[in-house]
Amino acid sequence: MNELFSGDNKIIAFVILGAILMLVMALTLILFFYFSRRKIIQKELEKKTLELDHQKGILKATIVAQEAERYRIAQDLHDAISAKLNVVSLSANFLLEEDNVTPQETEEIINHILRVTNKTIESSRKIAHNLLPPILEKFGLGAALEELCDEFSNSKKVNVTSKIKYKIGRLPADDELHVFRIVQELMNNSMRHGKSKEIELNFKSEIEKIFLYYKDDGLGFNTTTIDLQKGLGLRNIESRVSLLNGKITFKSEKLKGVEVKITI
Template sequence: MDELFSGDTKFITIVILGAILMLIMALTLILFFYLSRKKIIQKELEKKTLELNHQKEMLKATIVAQEAERNRIAQDLHDAISAKLNVVSLSANFLLEEDNITPQETDEIIHHMLKVTNKTIESSRKIAHNLLPPILEKFGLGAALEELCDEFNNSKKVTVSSKIEYEPGRLSQDNELHVFRIVQELMNNSMRHGKAKGIELNFNPTKENLFLHYKDDGLGFDIEKMGVQKGLGLRNIESRVSLLQGEIHYRSEKEKGVEVEITI
């Protein structure tokens, strides 16, 4: 009888221990899944936070770039338009108010007024061209990029080689302007900061994407310090790429130029 109870006790003990072990395993699994799920949710929240912060930075860069552009336009209007119109106004008032003017002096003043007026018209055309290049509006992005490359080539300060294969109407006019400004900013950076003598531009379409490859032989920069060195120009480029829902990648080393790849 004692042996029977002893056997039952062992069996009950084994069952209880097994149940406790199963319970521990179940609790461990529940805890594991809970912590894993919590970690996944935390990572998703961190990812969303990073995306939101990136969007805020891009929006901030866009606003800063727009303000800088407005300030530049305002300065151009003041220097190139207002100042010249003031000269014309003063000359016209002088002709109307002054009695003792010889015919020769009158001719000289009128000639000067016409000269200043022509310069003002030319300045207004340049400002309008910078705001929206007429060729972009009339003939599209491909022609505008080719004209931009020709303008830099004609400066004799840099040699630009380009291969532009763009189907008209592939992008909206607003997005075409974004791409144009991106290339314009890259070229200006190469000239102003990189002191480049050569630039290569390839703009090729695929069935699904548009691929822009840009390269110069300028001073380059340390890619690891890019976050610290990133100025308004690069932030402006990145904000436009973001608006195009594209991706941008840089390759650069000191004294070895810059390569930029943009996929739209």
């Protein structure tokens, strides 16, 4: 009888031990999943924070670029338009207010007014062209990029080789302007900062994606410190690529030029 009870006690002890082990395993699993889930949530929060910081940086760069563009336009209007119109106004008032003006002087002043007026019209056309190139609006992005490449090549300061395959209307008008400004900014950077002599541009549109490859032979920069070296131009390019929901990568070394790949 004692042996039976002893056997039952052993069974009960094993059951209790098994239950305790199961409980410990359950608690271990619960704690594992809890901390794993907590870690995942923390990682997601960190990712969201980085994304928000990136978006804030892009927004800030966009605002700064817009303000810089407004300042440039204001300067152009002041220097190229207002100053010339003031000259026209002063000359016209002189003719109206002065009584002792000879016919020869009158003719000279009128000719001067006409010359200044023609220069003002030309300046206003250039400002309008910089704001929105007419060829972009009339013939689309492909033609506008070809004209831009020709303009830089015709300057004789740099040689631009381009391959452009773009279907008209592939992008909305606003997005086409973003792409045009990106290429324009890249070329300006190559000329001003990179001192480039050769530029290569490949631009093609496919059914699902648009690819832009840009390369120059300029001074280049250290890509490991690119975040520290980013000026307004590069930040402006990145903000425009972000607005296009695209991706951009830079490849460069000192004295070995720059390669830029953009996928939209």
